[in-house]
Amino acid sequence: MGNAKLYDNHGRAINYLRLAVTDRCNLRCFYCMPEEGIKYLPKKDLLTFEEIERLVSLLATLGITKIRLTGGEPFVRTDLMQLIRKIKAIPGIHDLHLTTNGVLTAPYIKELKALGIASVNLSLDTLDKTRFHTITRRDEFENVMNTFEQLLHYGIPVKINAVIMEEKNIDDILPLIELTKYKDVSVRFIEEMPFNGEGNHYTQLTWTYKKILAYIQQHYPTLQKVTDPDYSTAYHYVVPGYRGNIGIIAAFSRTFCGTCNRIRLTAQGTLKTCLYDDGVLNIRDLIRSGCSDEELKNQLLNAFAHRPKDGFEAEERRSNHKPVSESMSTIGG
Numbered sequence: 001m002g003n004a005k006l007y008d009n010h011g012r013a014i015n016y017l018r019l020a021v022t023d024r025c026n027l028r029c030f031y032c033m034p035e036e037g038i039k040y041l042p043k044k045d046l047l048t049f050e051e052i053e054r055l056v057s058l059l060a061t062l063g064i065t066k067i068r069l070t071g072g073e074p075f076v077r078t079d080l081m082q083l084i085r086k087i088k089a090i091p092g093i094h095d096l097h098l099t100t101n102g103v104l105t106a107p108y109i110k111e112l113k114a115l116g117i118a119s120v121n122l123s124l125d126t127l128d129k130t131r132f133h134t135i136t137r138r139d140e141f142e143n144v145m146n147t148f149e150q151l152l153h154y155g156i157p158v159k160i161n162a163v164i165m166e167e168k169n170i171d172d173i174l175p176l177i178e179l180t181k182y183k184d185v186s187v188r189f190i191e192e193m194p195f196n197g198e199g200n201h202y203t204q205l206t207w208t209y210k211k212i213l214a215y216i217q218q219h220y221p222t223l224q225k226v227t228d229p230d231y232s233t234a235y236h237y238v239v240p241g242y243r244g245n246i247g248i249i250a251a252f253s254r255t256f257c258g259t260c261n262r263i264r265l266t267a268q269g270t271l272k273t274c275l276y277d278d279g280v281l282n283i284r285d286l287i288r289s290g291c292s293d294e295e296l297k298n299q300l301l302n303a304f305a306h307r308p309k310d311g312f313e314a315e316e317r318r319s320n321h322k323p324v325s326e327s328m329s330t331i332g333g
Helices: 047-061 079-088 106-115 129-136 139-151 170-182 209-219 283-288 293-304 310-315
Strands: 016-020 066-070 095-100 121-125 158-164 185-189 235-236 246-248 264-266 270-272
Touching: 016 047, 047 079, 047 283, 047 293, 066 079, 079 095, 079 235, 106 139, 121 139, 129 139, 139 158, 158 170, 170 185, 170 209, 170 246, 185 209, 209 235, 209 246, 270 283, 283 293
Parallel strands: 016 066, 016 264, 066 095, 095 121, 121 158, 158 185, 185 246
Antiparallel strands: 235 246, 264 270
16 A cells, blocks of 8 residues: 655645654764754653554554654664654655764674665765864764775665764865765765854854855866756756766755755654744654544644744744754754
8 A cells, every 4th residue: 555645735745754862962062062062952852652552553554664763863862763663664664864974883784784774874074183173072983984895885875964064174176076076975065054042153154055056067068958857956967077966955045945855853853844943743742641533633733734834934934033052953955
């Protein structure tokens, strides 16, 4: 039996859930949280694996076919592989993906391959060990690079996510592109967003997707645009003769909202129908109050029927119009 088709009030298909399993992280990246970290949620406030399994099973009957596990750092949560096995067994979930910083991931890669993980997004903003420490405030570069090599070794599709930051990692743009010369990897350059627990680092965003593209074209004048996959958040390019590809994500400029097919669930069970909203439904409390599947389904469908048309409208709807400042670690990437 095939999945139902799920659409929002703007006629956009919804088939993709980004699911945060924890708000905790073992790095302290400049663009994600303050150096001192954030106040983490007590364990009892997080969705249990059983609650997650119930919700994903329900969403699968509505039309969700793709899941991406995020955090914080997913592997900080104990027994993550147990949850992955459970989700892989849910009828209707065709693709399970993972986003990780790579610090703790390497020992699980062989099993991830055996379970049929669809792809792994590896957060890696620099190939320089010193700059890595400056950006992440931790000395974990070797572990992350080992994860990268192991992912390639086991043939798991890899996308590197690099947030481009003024005076932090501009010198890494070209070395990251050179990874695609001999490796079948996608390197995606992402505009910095204000989800760092502090707010905007700059009075205005300097390294927009347009500037990132211009910089790359200046150094690779033969750069070619290629067709973007359906629902893609990135504009894709290749350097002729290179094995991999390059993506540029206008995360702050929000140029891809018109085809957005994703919803988000935070680790504490808050539904976000847009990255820029401040949460539209507390699913954890609904589940723990004894809400039936049918009642939960109706609440979800109502939230999807009132989805903002883009990230700018979502930001305007935020409670008391408070500016975006929460950490990306708390909202699930």
